Amino acid sequence: MYRLPVINETDVRALPGIGRREAIELAAAENAAFIAELKALPPVAWDGITDCDPWTVKDVAAHVLGWAEAAMSWREFRHQMAAALRGWRSNPVHAQNALQVEERKHLTPDEVVERLEVALPALLCLRRRLSLPGRLIPLYNPLFGLTTLSFAMDVIFTRDVFAHRIDVATSAGTELSVGPNDRRIFADCLRHWARNTQANLRFELDGPLDGNYLIGKGSVASVRGRGTDLVRVLAGRLAPEELTIEGDRERALAWLAVPCPF
Template identity: 40%
Template sequence: MAASTVVIDQVPPLRRQEAATRAAEENQRFVNCVRALDRADWDRPTDCPSWPVRDVAAHVLGMWELTSSVREFVHVQRGGHRAARGRPLIDGMTEVQVTDRAHLTPAQLVERLATMAPRSARSRHRLPAPLRRLPVKQEFDGTTETWRLGYLFDVIHTRDAWMHRVDIARASGQPLVLTADHDGRIVADVAAEWARRHGQPFRLQLDGPAGGRYAAGDGGEEISLDAVEFCRILSGRGAGTGLLTQQVPF
């Protein structure tokens, strides 16, 4: 195995302190992304069905406010149950978040995002240990899984903002800022969870600033593609074959 190839089970999980650093950085990059949008960009369609750019930004703002306020968390949970109407709860919750912020102008969205970016990162980091261990039910890929609240706050919320930054960059045509230390770490964590979920041997070559080489076991599929496209496929935004049909939560 080449020295530059990482054995996938040697990729360390995102622990609390590092997760806080990644959250703070990603939140600020998301703010920078929406600040750079032109007026027309806010109405452009994204890879999220029925969501233009402004709705993606409203959802991200809603998640940041949810993680920073118990009152908002309860409001979105209750409203989400009513809005879901047989769909997964998260669909109802995001619908509430977007609807609640539909009156905000792009400038107001940017202002509130800038205010909430550091606050949300701090709130997630300060979540007490007993709450971090709380089990939460999540519907994912057709099944109900049990996650720890700490995993949801440390990992999923950062992946969510990251992927929506990708959505907005693709929709608007603006450059997507990617670095190995930040984006590459998020992608590596995604690849490690993907490997745990499918449990098969593979060789994975991910290109671009956020890329890397990963492997597990002997033989298996050999996969080579752009790192961002890899994540888009695993999130359900693109079509994959073979081991790339294994989705990962974002």
């Protein structure tokens, strides 16, 4: 796994992208962290509403489970794709996500965790097999446009689990347990976002995802807040105005309004 440099300020533009081998390592670590987080929740936390309103913590876990189980079964995959096609005129991803949650409403929290412990490793095996040939398979998603199956499997799926770990922690009122894998995923999100926006900012972040990050020359504005809140902003879960901005506020808010694919 690529280790972020231990310096006072990280220029995200200089960071390398996530390669195939590292992607698998990050996914395995993130999956394990997600399951550990769910196992540590008290029963009452599973009914808490998340930033993905009206989803509860259990719904978020069921959504992650739904994606993984689609990879385990061709029949389940076709079933979910049919739901996506039926929702094509509005939002196919939302239609598929809604099906994943609705069809797993009957599961108890323990059952969700047990099935995740089987499904997530199975999905990881599929990702290993498809990562290289997946570079040749185009994929369109309304959230991030035209890309490849490899990008979705190597990057987006892991970011999705990472963001949902923050959703769970925020809802449950717990502190996110952060390891090198989380910092690497977070920095790669900022690198991707910086490339898409051509922003010119400094991030001075505290909390479990603390750190100082340079975007461009960093001369237009400084943005301060919790690192987890910045993820929530870039994922469309939190308004950019919740962060503290010094400098050209209008330009900073315009950049922060551009989402990063999760």
